[in-house]
Amino acid sequence: METTQIKGSESKSKLKRSIIDTDIHGRAPREGMLKYMPRIYREQIATFGWRLPAQGGMFLNGGTNGSMQDVNIPEDSQNEDTYLDYLRKNHLDTYNIEYGILTGGGYEVHAAVDTDFAAAVCSAHNDYYLERYLSRESRLKGSILIPKQDPILSAKEIDRVGSNPDMIQVVVSNGAQKPYGHRFYHPIYEACVRHNLPFTIHVSMEGIGINNPTTGAGHVTSYIEYRAARAHIMAAHMASFIFEGVFEKFPTLRVVMMEAGMLWIAPLIWRLDQDWKALRHQTPWVKEPPSEYYRKFFRITSQPLELPPTTDMIKPMMNAIHCETNLMFASDFPHWDFDSPTHAFPKLEENMWDRIFYQNAAELYGLPQRKASKGVALA
Template sequence: MDTTDQSQASKNRKPKRSIIDCDIHAGSFSDEVLTYLPRIYREQIKTFGWRLPSQNAMYLNGTGGGAKQDENFPKEGGSASYLKYFQTNFLDKHNIEYGILTGTGSYSIQTIPDADYAAAVCSAYNDYGIDKLLSQDERIKGSILIPKQDPILSAKEIDRVGSNPDMVQVIVANGAEKPYGNRFYNPIYEACVRNNLPFAIHVSMEGIGTNPAPTGAGQVSHYIEYRAARAQIMATHLASFIFEGVFEKFPTLKVVMIEAGTLWIAPLLWRLDQDWKALRSQTPWVKEPPSEYYRKHFRVTSQPIEMPHKPTMFLPMFEAINADTNLMFATDFPHWDFDSPTLSLPKLDEELWDRIFYQNAAELYGLPQRRNQ
């Protein structure tokens, strides 16, 4: 995680080779998104507002959507002005070959009971992103926002835009009514496999709207506690995928875990492997150790990276989470806890650096090799 001094020091530094950033939050403009909605919802929104729960209302996460204070986004000109700023001040500045957008719309749409409204808003945000961002710069790739509260409608949306080559994954919030291994979600995974798209889980909406409390012990008081709880929920999803047998039903499915940290995965896998050996008779369909399912089916993004108090512990922990094949670099632009491509990780050997900063993501998302090797 960058400090202000680090950010200033790296102001003019770029990675020596281009990189793929796997977690970018692009701005959207409500008045433009409205034009993609059916008339009935446009009129409702103009009268009653968007009617979405707010995460920031419960847990203080900075102003301006949690953006870094040194980001001076244009206040006029809509998406065209925003795109120009984004290209110059982020993609060019940090030598981004490809950037994966994980948010043009709010995940809060996935926390409301009205699935039809959620489906319409998800479609509007997906079309907005394609028209205003993805089609304007070949470096920008998108994620399909779905109304996960209704898997049938979700599958319909995946099939609708999943053939667009610039849409490279399906995305949901970490907060959920049921763990993601539950068979309730199977129509979503069928559509992911049908369209050859990974299923991505991004931290957000834990304890918001229709979702249960962010911890097994109930609600928390402060944002720092809320951040700590994110890994617990992501760990629940990881275990659920494995022990509910999702990968036996969908052997080609890949799952991406975004912004929940990384190194906690190692002791979790150790424990899951140990428990599986003792309790495997309860889930006979789980044919391999959980760590093998993780290695084959999961990918994880780097931000926010945990730094051990002893530097010598870092590389062994990286090895324990299969960083050479399973870890993908992310900045979380433009948020306050942005990870600089040049400062966020300790010095790595050339091959490992290349795997984390480019190759792992290129393989997952089917992206070309660097233009300039």
Template sequence: MSLTEQNPETTAAEPKVKMKRSIIDCDLHLVPLRGGFNALKPYLPRFYREQLETWGPRVPAQIGMYNNGGTNGTKNDHKIPPGDETDALNYIRSKLLDKYNVEYGIITGMDYGINTIPDTDYAAAVTSACNDYTIEHVLDKEPRFRASIMIPKQDPVLSAKEIDRVGSHPGFVQAIVSNGAEKPYGHRHYYPIYEACVRNNLPFAIHVSMEGIGINPPPTGAGYVSHYAEYRLARAGIMMTHLASFIYEGVFELFPTLKVVMIEAGMLWIAPAIWRMDQDWKALRHNTPWVKKPPSEYYRDHFRVTSQPIELPPKPELFAPLMDAIYAETNLMFASDYPHWDFDSPQLAFPKMSDERWERIFYQNAAELYGLPQRAAAEGGEGL
């Protein structure tokens, strides 16, 4: 008979909970914290402030694609309550950083619509304003955050100028663009961006969004889709095109230190993609003699991919071999996509895996890519 059974008023001692290690979350959508586009007004030249006040942002959006019960894709229980930017930051600290023991969180922006407009000067002004806002209201206020440099990818020269302007700031760890693009990212049109990334020792990140919006072409080779579920599948296909473009155009022979991050397009599709690319390279290498290695080797050396949204095979025993096939131990990084409706909890997203694999995915791969320190907060949060 237990002590509690002998004396019902005696409360049994709670078992000691061993808290798990801290993590790096590689996809957080948090900027601006408050006010949306209007929060950027103080950082814009007067010319554009007046235009914003008269005509609004004039930036295409994908809001109509979201039909998930949230607000603009935000999970209802992740909506920041009323208050100022300090209140918003405190809420995020409590509900994300502290709760899940996030040692570092990589902010990947909020809206990539500025990547879809033909007015490149306006795009450059807005992306600069976003970066300045991020420095003042996020990076200077919370040391656990790192951020992505927003750039006007429509104009690679202006993009390179912006990377050089803020690239030395220790809070910025990559330059970021939308998946939707006028040309595949291996095209030489974008070389000034990669030159700037290499100069500043920054990865180039591609985040799903804006496929088929504004000046970007349709999201599929067959045209536009009708439903959000179709659109989500099309995103991976476009990311696959960028992957192949980088490799077959020979970008990494020209920029051997460049790293590319593919964000929020899933991950397991990469296995058959690189298998197919290796086979085609062997059969057709006379078309691209500058591609000196099998495409899978370029993928291993130059690409990193984030986990969300994770594709889970119908048979659990298939998961581990597919993780091996995408070189998860070196190339995969955890991402939650906070605060979006399809947020992946770090506690629940992955099936059970080895301690070594967990450590690489949840911390070490991102720390190595972004030059982050080894963890300081060994314990905390709710446990993983």
């Protein structure tokens, strides 16, 4: 992972072949979202504030406001294009990004008590991104933020903006009140299927607000513990999807697991397969080994990329989780643990590189092939 702005030698190794970055965080300043909110909530905010829990207040993240160390991200409340211009210059152009998927921010709505207020914030967030980013930069695509606490309001929001071609997935936080395989969430998946949108789980808000504690043993103290626990929560969501039979009811639904790493999935699906063989009579609707459900219905993103201690372990682990079809590159720009497109991965075979850095995401999200594909760029 990269912890500082990319300069020097990396700028000379600019990618010749364009890529898709599946996790870029834009800025949606709260003052900028106000104009998209109903008057009643603008007045409430003016009087009482935003009434949203904050993840950043509980743990010390890796950089100021979570951004890269030694990098000053411009913030100009009088000019909303300041950050967009910064994003173009320091990321889209630098790394020859054909498409960048904005995964938003504002996940604190997923831990809020007032679901009507959360729904209004989600709508304002989506409208802000559509107007301030997606309509102004053709390389960017967006994610629909939903108030997942209320599946009916969530489905309504998906139906409201899901037909917009620039919105290519639905996004929720990893922190939750119930595992995502629970039938409580079915109205959300029905809406995702109606609009052919993947359902994406992005790490955040674990143990915050109304969400369940970070671990089964309770809350943790330090950010490094909090960070480690995210994969465990994501694993619980994966098992829930499989054993609750979600994909039998919604066979065209695809689930993306974002920013929780990837190699931990190998021992998880091995164990799930073994347990399923012994306990399959308890879930007769699970018709195939769990590893097959993972292969068919889940997609994962690479950041933060965890690497084994020796290089000879990398290839078999990547093969075990079907990286050639299931893994998509993500940088997490501009956060402190940003993974560089040119430095994060070990050297890959050309076909594997192309699948991870472009084709898998293009197929999942229905994005066009490269406008220009000559040249070879291997990480």
